[in-house]
Amino acid sequence: MSEPILSLRKVNKKIGKNHIIKDLSFDVYPGEVFGFLGPNGAGKTTTIRMIVGLTNITSGEIIVNGNSISKNYKKAIENIGAIVENPELYPYLTARKNLIHFGRMSNNVTKEDIQHRLELVNLDHVKDEKVARFSLGMKQRLGIAQAMLHNPKILILDEPTNGLDPAGIRQMRDYLRKVAKEEGIAILVSSHVLSEMELMCDRFAIIQKGELVQVEDVSSEEQADIANRHIFEVNDVEKAKDILLSEYPDIAIEIHDNLLQVDATKEQIGSFITYLTSKGIILYQVIREKQTLEERFLQATNGEVS
Amino acid sequence: MLLLKLIQNEWMKLFNRVSTYVMLGILLLGIVLTAVVIFFNQTESSDLPSEEDWKQELTISNESYKQTEEEAFNYFTESYAINQQAINNYRIENNISPHEETNVWTYMDTNILLIQLIGVFVIIVGSSIVAHEFNKGTIKLLLVRSASRNQILASKFITTLLFGILLLAITFVLSFIIGSILFGFDGSSVHLSAIDGEVTERSRILFLGLSYLASSVSVLMLTAMAFMISTIFRSETIAIALSVMLLFIGSTATGILALFTDWAKYSLFANTNLELYFTDGPLIEGMTLGFSVAVLIVYLILFLFFSFLFFKKRDVSI
Ligand SMILES: Nc1ncnc2c1ncn2[C@@H]1O[C@H](COP(=O)(O)OP(=O)(O)O)[C@@H](O)[C@H]1O
Ligand SMILES: [Mg+2]
Numbered sequence: 001m002s003e004p005i006l007s008l009r010k011v012n013k014k015i016g017k018n019h020i021i022k023d024l025s026f027d028v029y030p031g032e033v034f035g036f037l038g039p040n041g042a043g044k045t046t047t048i049r050m051i052v053g054l055t056n057i058t059s060g061e062i063i064v065n066g067n068s069i070s071k072n073y074k075k076a077i078e079n080i081g082a083i084v085e086n087p088e089l090y091p092y093l094t095a096r097k098n099l100i101h102f103g104r105m106s107n108n109v110t111k112e113d114i115q116h117r118l119e120l121v122n123l124d125h126v127k128d129e130k131v132a133r134f135s136l137g138m139k140q141r142l143g144i145a146q147a148m149l150h151n152p153k154i155l156i157l158d159e160p161t162n163g164l165d166p167a168g169i170r171q172m173r174d175y176l177r178k179v180a181k182e183e184g185i186a187i188l189v190s191s192h193v194l195s196e197m198e199l200m201c202d203r204f205a206i207i208q209k210g211e212l213v214q215v216e217d218v219s220s221e222e223q224a225d226i227a228n229r230h231i232f233e234v235n236d237v238e239k240a241k242d243i244l245l246s247e248y249p250d251i252a253i254e255i256h257d258n259l260l261q262v263d264a265t266k267e268q269i270g271s272f273i274t275y276l277t278s279k280g281i282i283l284y285q286v287i288r289e290k291q292t293l294e295e296r297f298l299q300a301t302n303g304e305v306s
Numbered sequence: 307m308l309l310l311k312l313i314q315n316e317w318m319k320l321f322n323r324v325s326t327y328v329m330l331g332i333l334l335l336g337i338v339l340t341a342v343v344i345f346f347n348q349t350e351s352s353d354l355p356s357e358e359d360w361k362q363e364l365t366i367s368n369e370s371y372k373q374t375e376e377e378a379f380n381y382f383t384e385s386y387a388i389n390q391q392a393i394n395n396y397r398i399e400n401n402i403s404p405h406e407e408t409n410v411w412t413y414m415d416t417n418i419l420l421i422q423l424i425g426v427f428v429i430i431v432g433s434s435i436v437a438h439e440f441n442k443g444t445i446k447l448l449l450v451r452s453a454s455r456n457q458i459l460a461s462k463f464i465t466t467l468l469f470g471i472l473l474l475a476i477t478f479v480l481s482f483i484i485g486s487i488l489f490g491f492d493g494s495s496v497h498l499s500a501i502d503g504e505v506t507e508r509s510r511i512l513f514l515g516l517s518y519l520a521s522s523v524s525v526l527m528l529t530a531m532a533f534m535i536s537t538i539f540r541s542e543t544i545a546i547a548l549s550v551m552l553l554f555i556g557s558t559a560t561g562i563l564a565l566f567t568d569w570a571k572y573s574l575f576a577n578t579n580l581e582l583y584f585t586d587g588p589l590i591e592g593m594t595l596g597f598s599v600a601v602l603i604v605y606l607i608l609f610l611f612f613s614f615l616f617f618k619k620r621d622v623s624i
Contacts, residue, residue: 049622052450053449054623055621056621074454077450080450082450083447084446084450085446086443088446089447090319092319092322092323092324093319101315101319102447104312104314105308105311105312105315105448106451
C-alpha cells in the first residue's frame with residue numbers, strides 16, 4: 001500500500017487519573033474507508049479530538065500527511081476535514097451562508113465550489129433556508145459539505161450515522177464510498193453500531209476501553225491463512241468425521257443437525273474435499289459460514305458491548 | 307488576509323442574529339424617546355432668567371461652594387468646589403449665562419446617557435461572541451481549521467469593538483441630525499470647564515465628541531473584562547451580570563473608595579472617567595491623564611492576556 005495519510009503512533013491520553021486512550025496505533029491510507037469501531041465510552045471521540053487538535057496528546061504522535069499535529073498543527077490540519085460528534089452548524093445562518101463562513105477560513109474556496117458541494121450532498125434546493133429548520137440527516141450532509149470544502153486528504157466523521165434512518169444511512173454510505181473512490185481521499189468513520197459499518201468500510205479498527213483490540217480488513221475472512229467455519233453436507237456424517245480425524249487428528253470438527261462443522265483455512269478445506277471424495281464419501285455441498293462484523297467484534301471484545 | 311476574513315465572518319454571524327436587531331431597535335427607540343421628552347420640555351428664550359437673576363443665582367451658589375471648599379474632607383470635593391466657583395465667576399465677569407435655550411447640543415449632551423445602554427449591548431455581544439460558539443458546539447468546526455486560536459479570538463474581540471463603535475457612531479450622528487432638525491443651533495453657548503481654578507472655553511461640538519469618547523472608555527474596559535470572563539468561564543450569564551453591574555455602580559463604588567484611600571487611584575474606575583481631566587480635574591490629587599491612560603492600558607492588557615491564555619490552552623471537549 002501507499003504511504004498512510006493518517007498515522008497514530010502509541011497515542012495516550014490521560015485526563016486527571018483517567019487513562020482514556022492507551023498506546024493506540026493505526027494507519028489510514030488514501031482511498032479507503034476506515035471504520036473506527038468500539039462501544040460507547042471506548043474513546044473514539046477522544047481519539048478524534050486528538051487527531052484534529054481539539055485536545056492535547058498526553059504522549060505518542062499523530063502524523064497527518066507527514067506533519068505532526070502537535071508540532072506542525074497548521075500544516076497538518078489543512079489536510080483534514082472533520083465533524084466531531086454532532087454536525088453543529090450555525091442554526092441562524094442559511095446552508096449557503098454556513099458554507100461561505102467556513103469557506104472564508106480556507107484559501108481558494110470559490111462560490112462555484114460552494115455550489116458544487118451543495119449539489120453533491122443534495123442540499124441545493126434548500127441552500128437559502130436556515131439550518132435551524134434542517135433535519136438531522138440534512139445537517140449531517142451539510143456537515144460533510146463543510147468538511148470537504150477545502151478538498152482535504154482525509155475526512156474524519158464521528159458517528160455520522162447516529163440518528164439517521166436506514167435510508168439515510170444507506171445514502172451516506174453510498175456517498176462516502178463514492179467520495180473515497182472518486183476523489184481518492186481517506187475517510188475515517190467512527191461508530192458503535194457495527195452492522196451499519198460492514199458495508200461502508202474497507203478496513204476497521206476496534207477499540208475497547210481505550211485500547212486497540214484489532215485492526216483488519218472487512219474481507220479478511222477470505223484470506224487463506226485464517227481458519228473459518230465450514231459446513232459440509234455429506235451422505236454419512238459419522239463416517240466422514242472418522243475418515244477426516246484419522247488423517248488430520250488436530251482439526252476441530254463437530255456434528256450438528258446432521259451436518260459436519262469444520263474450522264479450517266481455505267487450503268485445508270481443499271484437501272479435505274479431495275480426501276473425503278477419494279474415500280467414497282459423497283459431498284452435496286460445502287458452505288463457508290460468513291461471520292458478521294458484529295460477531296467478530298463480540299469475539300474480539302469477549303462479548304462485552306458498552 | 308485571514309484575520310480580515312474572520313472578522314467578516316463574525317460580522318456576518320452578528321448581523322444574522324435577531325438579538326442584534328433588537329439591540330439596534332432599542333437604541334433607536336432611546337434616541338427617539340429622549341428627543342420626544344426634550345421636545346415637550348423645551349426651554350424657550352422667554353423662559354430664560356434675566357441677567358440679574360442668574361447672576362444672583364450664581365453668587366448664592368458660590369457661597370455654598372465656598373462653604374464646601376472650607377469643610378471638604380477630601381481632595382476631589384475641595385477642588386470641585388474651587389473649580390465651580392471659578393466657572394461661576396467667569397460667567398459673571400464675561401456675561402455668559404448658565405441657562406440656554408434647548409438646542410442641538412443640549413440634546414446631544416442628554417444622549418450621552420445612552421452610552422450606558424450601548425455599554426450593556428456591547429457587553430452582551432462581547433460575552434456571547436465566544437461563549438455562544440461553545441454552547442452551540444460550533445467552536446469545534448471553527449477550531450479544526452488552519453486559523454490559529456489567537457486569530458479566532460482576535461477576530462471576535464475586534465468585531466465586538468467594531469460593533470461598539472458602530473452603535474456609538476449611530477448615536478452621535480443620529481443625535482446630531484435629529485437635534486439640529488428639532489432644536490436647531492439657536493441660543494447655544496460655549497462650554498466652560500475649570501481645572502485648578504483656571505477656566506477654559508471650548509467649542510460645544512468638540513467637547514461633545516470628547517465626552518462621547520471619554521464615556522466610551524469604561525464601556526471598552528468592561529467589554530474587555532466581560533470578554534475575559536466569558537472566555538475563561540464559558541458562561542455568558544456570569545460575564546454579563548458582573549460587567550453590567552460594574553458598568554452601573556463601578557464609578558460610584560470607586561468614588562466612595564476614594565474617600566478613604568489613595569490606593570483607589572489604581573482601581574479601574576478611578577481611571578475610566580478621562581473627561582475629568584478636561585473638566586473638573588483629577589479624582590485624586592496627583593493623578594494625571596497620562597497616569598490614567600497607563601493604568602487603563604495595563605488593565606486592558608491583563609484582560610486580553612488572560613482571555614488569550616485560556617482560549618489557547620484549554621482542551622475543547624464538548
Ligand atoms: N473531558 C473529559 N474528562 C474526563 N473523562 C472524559 C472526558 N471526555 C471523555 N472522558 C471519558 O473518556 C472515555 C471515552 O469517551 P469518548 O471518547 O467520548 O468515547 P466514545 O466516543 O467512544 O463513546 C469515557 O469513559 C469518558 O467518560
Ligand atoms: Mg463519541
